[in-house]
Amino acid sequence: MRTSFLSLFVACGVIVNVSGQNVELCQGAYFTEEQGKEFLKKHAVTTRLEWETRGQKIRQQIREGMDLKTLPAKPTSKPIIHSKREMDGYSIENVAFESMPGIYVTGNLYKPLKKQKSYAGILCPHGHGENPHGRFREQTQKRCATLARMGAIVFVWDMVGQGDSRQCEHKMAKALKLQTINSIRSLDFLLSIPGVDPERVAVTGESGGGTQTFLLAALDNRVKVSVPVVMVSAHFFGGCVCESGLPIHKKGDFQTNNVEIAALAAPRPMIMISDGDDWTKNTVSVEYPFMQSVYQLYGKKNLVESVHLANEKHDYGPSKRKAMYAFMAKYVGLDLKAVTDSQGNIDETPSKVLEQKELEVFNASHPRPANAVMGDEAVMTLL
Numbered sequence: 001m002r003t004s005f006l007s008l009f010v011a012c013g014v015i016v017n018v019s020g021q022n023v024e025l026c027q028g029a030y031f032t033e034e035q036g037k038e039f040l041k042k043h044a045v046t047t048r049l050e051w052e053t054r055g056q057k058i059r060q061q062i063r064e065g066m067d068l069k070t071l072p073a074k075p076t077s078k079p080i081i082h083s084k085r086e087m088d089g090y091s092i093e094n095v096a097f098e099s100m101p102g103i104y105v106t107g108n109l110y111k112p113l114k115k116q117k118s119y120a121g122i123l124c125p126h127g128h129g130e131n132p133h134g135r136f137r138e139q140t141q142k143r144c145a146t147l148a149r150m151g152a153i154v155f156v157w158d159m160v161g162q163g164d165s166r167q168c169e170h171k172m173a174k175a176l177k178l179q180t181i182n183s184i185r186s187l188d189f190l191l192s193i194p195g196v197d198p199e200r201v202a203v204t205g206e207s208g209g210g211t212q213t214f215l216l217a218a219l220d221n222r223v224k225v226s227v228p229v230v231m232v233s234a235h236f237f238g239g240c241v242c243e244s245g246l247p248i249h250k251k252g253d254f255q256t257n258n259v260e261i262a263a264l265a266a267p268r269p270m271i272m273i274s275d276g277d278d279w280t281k282n283t284v285s286v287e288y289p290f291m292q293s294v295y296q297l298y299g300k301k302n303l304v305e306s307v308h309l310a311n312e313k314h315d316y317g318p319s320k321r322k323a324m325y326a327f328m329a330k331y332v333g334l335d336l337k338a339v340t341d342s343q344g345n346i347d348e349t350p351s352k353v354l355e356q357k358e359l360e361v362f363n364a365s366h367p368r369p370a371n372a373v374m375g376d377e378a379v380m381t382l383l
Contacts, residue, residue, distance in 0.1 A: 026237045026249040031257070033282060036235030039257060040290045048297040055264050058256045059218065065248035066177045067383075071184065072100045079189065081109070082366055085358070088350035089113055089338070090148035095155070096164070096361045099185035100382060102373035103178070106164035106361045107135060107157030107186070109193075110148035120200035120332035121190040122147050123216070123223075124156040125183065127207030127316070128240060133162040134209070136356040139316045143204075145351030146325065150334035155190050157182065159208065160242060164361045167372055168379040175242040177383055183216045191222065199224060200332040204324055206230050206316035211243040211258070218264035225331045227324050229273040230314050232262045234286050236279030259287050266291075267300035269331040273320050276310035284308045322346045 031039060045051040063069045075098035083094045093109045112119070124144050126134030134140055135158050144154045160178050161170030172178070183203075191198055202225035205213045210231025217226040231238075234257055238244040249256050262270070272288060274280035280287070288306040295304045307323040325346060329336035341347040362368045373382055 024247055024250045025244060026255075026257075027244040028237065028239050029235060029279070030237045030249075031235040033235050036233065036257065037282070037286050039255070040234050040259060040286065043260065044290070044293060045297065051266075051294055051297055054260075057254065058260055058264060061251055061254060061256065062215070062219065062248045062261070065246050065251070066180060067174075067246075068177055068180060072181065074185070074188065075099070075101055080361065080366070080369075082361075083358075085354075086113065087145065087352055088149075090145055090351075092145075092354070092359070094359060094361045094366075095189075097185070097189055099178075099182045102371050102382065103167065103182075103379070104165070104369065104372055105157050105182045105186055105189075107155055108144065108359050110144045110154040110156075112148050112151050112153070114151070116151060116195070118197040118200075119193075119195045120152040120202065120328070120334060121193070121196040122152045122154045122201075122328065122332070123183070123186055123190060123203040124154055125203070125205035125209035125212035125216075126156060126159065127205065127209040128159070132356050134159060135163045136359060138353050139206075139321070141353045142348050142351045143316060143321055143324075146321070146339050146346075146348050147328065147334070149350065150325065150329065150336065150338050152328070152332065152334055153190065153193055153196055155186055157186050167374055168376045171241045171245075172376045172379060173241065173245065174380055174383045175240075176244070176246045176248070178379070179212060179242050180215055180219070183212050184220060187216065187220060187222055198222065202226065202328060202332050204229065204328075206320070207314065208238070208240055208243055211238050214258065214262040214265065217268070217270075218261050223265070224268055225328070226262075226265050226268065226270045227273065227327060228262055228270070229316055229320055229324070230275055230278060230280050232258055232272050232274070232283070232287055233279040234259050234282070234290075259290055263291055263294040266294045267298035267303055269303045269327070271305040271307060271323065271327045273323055274306070274308045275312040275314060275320075276308075277312065278314040280308075281310075318346070318348070321348075
């Protein structure tokens with residue numbers, strides 16, 4: 001993953017959008033590390049009112065920058081769900097549903113086999129990666145299956161242009177807008193499942209999926225717990241058009257960064273998981289203290305945590321998943337013992353990795369619906 005994602009770095013600057021207007025973008029390593037640190041110092045807040053006033057401006061710029069001040073009409077079509085497989089303690093189903101008329105979100109639904117009075121619901125957006133794409137990668141399948149074995153209903157869906165979501169290219173100019181719409185509609189779908197407790201809803205993803213995680217938590221208060229992994233950075237703004245390809249961080253004299261956006265989750269529980277080999281290497285000394293200061297304004301400093309793995313790289317590997325499992329168990333009421341061996345170690349062995357063809361939604365038996373909008377130009381027009 002790391003090589004393919006790092007290759008997506010782009011410089012910041014002024015580009016011309018589809019309407020011919022100049023827009024300011026903040027992409028890649030827009031700030032130096034020192035500039036990122038100084039930005040957070042400059043924007044430190046001392047009162048809850050001061051923070052919430054700034055938070056309103058940040059949310060407003062996200063929505064205006066995406067041209068998403070109002071959501072498109074929610075389709076009334078029924079989800080496509082097929083190919084249920086019962087595994088060791090959980091089941092998997094292949095799912096598609098419309099987020100907009102003619103736009104299909106594609107993914108997999110993981111459910112615990114053990115019946116419960118209610119279930120936590122967890123969204124799992126994935127990061128960039130090839131061969132296979134993120135939804136089919138081992139680290140993603142292990143994460144979703146293990147959370148289901150712990151008692152959660154889990155939904156993972158494709159990034160735009162990846163997996164089954166081949167209606168446009170991933171680097172389509174408004175990918176960020178479409179992915180955000182898909183995230184919100186994925187939350188709608190998750191909450192429509194009988195038994196999902198709306199007070200126990202969480203989201204966790206890594207890298208580009210980490211961007212989706214903190215954007216959804218910032219924009220939708222239905223998210224009660226968030227776990228952004230290897231992404232929250234004071235100086236790095238996302239290396240792909242699907243993260244920073246629209247002007248959500250800057251307009252005129254107004255400037256924000258991903259740390260402030262992630263902090264909009266306060267005071268809802270959040271754990272920041274970082275490593276020593278990417279743009280999150282300064283989390284302990286830069287990003288986490290800022291986050292604590294925001295949570296402290298609510299008297300909830302204990303609800304934000306940090307796990308920094310200085311010797312690890314940019315992924316959602318076993319130790320990062322271990323930290324996430326414990327946090328989810330604590331804050332959305334999952335059974336950590338269900339996935340722990342006699343020595344107290346997380347045992348992901350029963351969480352099987354399936355072949356891509358087993359998890360795909362659209363195939364010869366289940367073709368893509370005839371109303372699907374195809375091609376970048378058609379999708380851009382719809383957006």
